[in-house]
Amino acid sequence: MKDDRIRIFDTTLRDGEQCPGASMNSREKLEIARQLARLGVDIIEAGFPVVSEGDFASVQQIAREVRGPIICGLARCVPKDIEAAGNAIKPAGKRGRIHVFLGTSKLHREFKLGKVQDEILRLAVDGVQRAKAFVDDVEFSPEDASRTELDFLVQVVEAAIAAGATTINMPDTTGYATPAEYGRMFRHVIERAKGAKKVIFSAHCHDDLGLAVANALAAVENGARQVEGTINGIGERAGNTALEEFVMALRTRRDFFRGLDTGLKAREIVKTSRLVSQMCSFPVPRNKAIVGANAFAHGSGIHQDGILKKRETYEIMDPKDVGWGVTELPLTKHSGRAAVAARLKHLGFKMTGPDVNAIFTRFKEIGDKKKFVYDDDLTALVEGQIAEVPETWSLDYLNVTSGNQTVPTATVRLKKAGAKPEVVQDAGIGDGPVDAALKAIDRLTKTRGRLMDYSLRAVSQGKDALGEVTVKADFGDGELITGKGASTDVIEASARAYLNAVNRFLGNHGGRKAKPARP
Secondary structure (H helix, E strand, C coil), X not given: CCCCECEEEECHHHHHXXXXXXXXXXXXXXXXXXXXHHHCCCEEEEECHHHCHHHHHHHHHHHHHXXXXXXXXXXXXXXXXXXXXXXXXXXXXXXXXXXXXEXXXXXXXXXXXXXXXXXXXXXXXXXXXXXXXXXXXXXXXXXXXXXXXXXXXXXXXXXXXXXXXXXXXXXXXXXXXXXXXXXXXXXXXXXXXXXXXXXXXEEEEECCCCCHHHHHHHXXXXXXXXXXXXXXHCCCCCCECXXXXXXXXXXXXXXXXXXXXXXXXXXXXXXXXXXXXXXXXXXXXXXCCCCCCCCCCCCCHHHHHHHHXXXXXXXXXXXXXXXXXXXXXXXXXXXXXXXXXXXXXXXCCCCCHHHHHHHHHHHHHHHCCCCCECHHHHHHHHHHHHCCCCCCEEEXXXXXXXXXXXXXXXXXXXXXXXCCCEEEEEEEECCCXXXXXXXXXXXXXXXXXXXXXXXXXXXXXXXXXXXXXXXXXXXXXXCEEEEXXXXXXXXXXXXXXXXXXXXXXXXXXXXXXXXXXXX
C-alpha cells in the first residue's frame, strides 16, 4: 500500500456496543458487519470474545461469514483473553487479527494495575508473543497513551514491536488530548522508537471534549496510517471518532491533507449510518455532520438562493457522494414475495426462507395500511425480524379507547407459544392508551416492567409513515431490556416494542418470573 493510504479500523461492534443501551444481538451484529464490508472498511473489530459466550460466538460467526476486511478480536494482555480471541477469529484464517491492550499511563499503572514500569514492559511483550502464536497480525495498544510519559511510551512501543506487533495503536482513551498534543505524541514516538518504520501506527480517539475527529486528523498528519472509530461516532461515554466525518474530511480537504485518502465507498455511508442507528436503537441527531437529516438542508433564504445558483456556494461536498438522494421505486401491497425477496437482497440483507416469509407477512399487513412501502420501511421490518427473540408471547388483537373525557382503556389478546398454544385476553387502564396497553400486557404475561425510555421515529415520509418504537424497560433486576416494534399505528408499534422487550427478558432469564420493578 502507498504511504498515503489510511486504513480504516471500524470498532462499531466492540467499542460502539459498549455505549450504554447500544447492545446488539448476534444477527444484528452480523448484518452490520456485512454492511461494513460493503462500505469498504479495512478492519472490523468484531468484539471482545472473552467477555461472554455470546460475544465469542458473534466474533466467530463474523470471522466465518464476512469476507473482505480483516476480522479482529480484542484482548487484554491476559492469557485467557488472548486464547479466546485467537479461537474466535480462527475461521478468518490469514485475515485474523488479535488486538491486545495494556494500561501504560502512571494513573493506570498505579491505581488500575498496581504495576511498575518493568512489569508493564514484561506483560506487554508476553501479551504480544502469546497473540503471535495464534496469528501473524497483532495490534498492540498502550492504553491511555496520551497521558503516558513520552519516554516510557517509546520504551513500551519498542518492546511491543520487538515482540512481533505489526500495528501500534496509541489511543486517547479518555478524550483528554488536544490535536496539537496528540499529533506531537505520534511524531515523537515514530521518530524515536526502534523499528517504528516497520509497523503501522494507529489513532483511537474518544470524544469527551468533542475533539475525536480533530485528534485523528492530527495523528495522520504526523504519521499515523490507521484510524479507529465507529459509525455515527457511537461508543463509550461521549463516543469515538465518527468515521464518516474523518473520511469525508480527508476527501473534501485533499489539498490540505496532501492526498491522504481511504478506500471507503463513500456512497454507502448514509446507508451504513441508518443501519447502525436502527440496530443499536441510537437515533442520529438531525444536525450530525454528514449523516444527519439536516446535514445538507438550507433554511436561510440567502443560502437557498446561493445553492440554486451554484451548489458550492454553501455546500462543500455533494450529498449524493455520501449516499443521500439515492432512492428506489417503492413496493406496494400488490408486490409479491419474489419482489420483496429481491429488494431485501438489493438492500444487502441475507435472509433465510423463514425470515423472508415472516417479513413478507408483516409487509402485507403494512401494505394494506399505506400506499407505498419504501426501502426504509422494509429495513425496519427486517430489523424487527432479526431483533426477535423466541416469541413466548405474540400480539393477536389490540383495541384501545381514549379521549380527553374518557379513561384510556386497552383490550389486549395475546398468544402464548408452547406445546399447547393458548390465547389469553385482558384489559388495562392507564394514563394514556400506550400506558393502558402496556399494563394489560403486564397482567397477561405476569411481568412488571418499568418503562425507562421510549422513543418514536417516522421510518419514512408521509402521513401514513411507518412508526418505529424503541423502548427500554427494567423488569426488576436493574438490567435495561430493549424492545422494538413497527406499525403504521403508534399504539400498536408501542405494544409490539414492549412485548418484544418482555420476550427478550423471559428469554434471557429462562422464563422465570420477573421481580417487581423498582418504584
